[in-house]
Amino acid sequence: xxxxxxxxxxxxxxxxxxxxxxxxxxxxxxxxxxxxxxxxxxxxxxxxxxxxxxxxxxxxxxxxxxxxxxxxxxxxxxxxxxxxxxxxxxxxxxxxxxxxxxxxxxxxxxxxxxx
Amino acid sequence: xxxxxxxxxxxxxxxxxxxxxxxxxxxxxxxxxxxxxxxxxxxxxxxxxxxxxxxxxxxxxxxxxxxxxxxxxxxxxxxxxxxxxxxxxxxxxxxxxxxxxxxxxxxxxxxxxxxxx
Numbered sequence: 001x002x003x004x005x006x007x008x009x010x011x012x013x014x015x016x017x018x019x020x021x022x023x024x025x026x027x028x029x030x031x032x033x034x035x036x037x038x039x040x041x042x043x044x045x046x047x048x049x050x051x052x053x054x055x056x057x058x059x060x061x062x063x064x065x066x067x068x069x070x071x072x073x074x075x076x077x078x079x080x081x082x083x084x085x086x087x088x089x090x091x092x093x094x095x096x097x098x099x100x101x102x103x104x105x106x107x108x109x110x111x112x113x114x115x
Numbered sequence: 116x117x118x119x120x121x122x123x124x125x126x127x128x129x130x131x132x133x134x135x136x137x138x139x140x141x142x143x144x145x146x147x148x149x150x151x152x153x154x155x156x157x158x159x160x161x162x163x164x165x166x167x168x169x170x171x172x173x174x175x176x177x178x179x180x181x182x183x184x185x186x187x188x189x190x191x192x193x194x195x196x197x198x199x200x201x202x203x204x205x206x207x208x209x210x211x212x213x214x215x216x217x218x219x220x221x222x223x224x225x226x227x228x229x230x231x232x
Contacts, residue, residue: 033219043206045159045223091158100147100212100219105158 001026004094006106013082014114020067021077021109023092032096034075035103036066039089048090051075079111087113117143119211121224128199129232136194136227138209144189145211149221150182153206165192199231 005024013019025034036048051059051066059066067076079086092106118141128134138148146167151159163184164172171184181203183195192211196203206228210221 035220037223043153043208043226043228045208045210045226047220047222050220095219095221098219100221102149102161102164103210103221107158 003027003104004092004106006092006109008109009107010110010112012112012114013079015084016081018078018080019082019111021079021090021092021111023075023077023106025073025075025092025094027073027094027096029096031098032094033098034066034068035093035095036064036075036077037091037093038086039091039108041088045091049077082113084113084115087111117141117211117222119145119209119222119224121209121227123227124225125228125230127230127232130200131198134196134199134229136196136207136209136229138192138194138211138224140190140211140222143211145192146189147212148186148192149210150184150192150194151208151210153208153226155206159208162194196229199229201231204229204231 032053034051038046038048049059049061049064049066051068058068063080065078089108089110091108093103095101095103120139122137148165150162152162153159161174162177165184165186167186167189173179186192206226208226210223
């Protein structure tokens with residue numbers, strides 16, 4: 001089974017509106033970390049937000065928030081007040097256990113913000 | 116966040132030559148670095164995990180003799196593509212773990228675009 005699933009290959013959103021990018025994960029490890037990265041056309045992977053499996057509250061970082069539903073094994077990224085510069089590929093990733101273990105990446109979602 | 120650099124950013128080489136890509140953690144020490152390969156419009160594919168002072172751990176299907184990884188210090192890991200062929204053309208990205216945080220986040224370099232003619 002896929003460790004990380006992103007079911008939206010592409011998404012459109014109007015500038016200034018909010019958008020949710022879906023991510024589901026699969027693991028039997030009780031300790032894990034969930035990450036979202038943004039990859040603009042330049043190719044660089046930019047870290048956006050992190051959610052730990054034991055965190056009680058949803059993570060937030062500025063306009064980014066992570067809707068963590070542990071029972072459903074979902075970790076959706078919410079971008080509020082979309083900006084044109086948000087147009088990029090977005091990848092969800094999971095690390096099992098603690099420490100610098102390898103990441104499992106989803107297939108990504110291409111977000112296009114329309115003016 | 117922590118800063119990771121890669122050099123070169125782009126390289127074009129002839130088939131049969133070897134190419135070395137460097138990955139440096141600029142403001143932290145990284146005992147573990149990761150090397151990924153990414154094809155156009157695709158996700159990142161982990162090639163190997165590089166640990167300082169020990170042999171790299173390669174993912175299944177990755178030829179260790181073709182993709183040589185050396186993690187000589189806590190701030191530098193290198194990937195050498197030996198006897199490169201056109202099918203090795205790709206975007207190669209490294210990442211490094213920044214210790215001392217509770218998240219164990221990986222920070223990525225800007226990537227190296229390799230074109231083999």
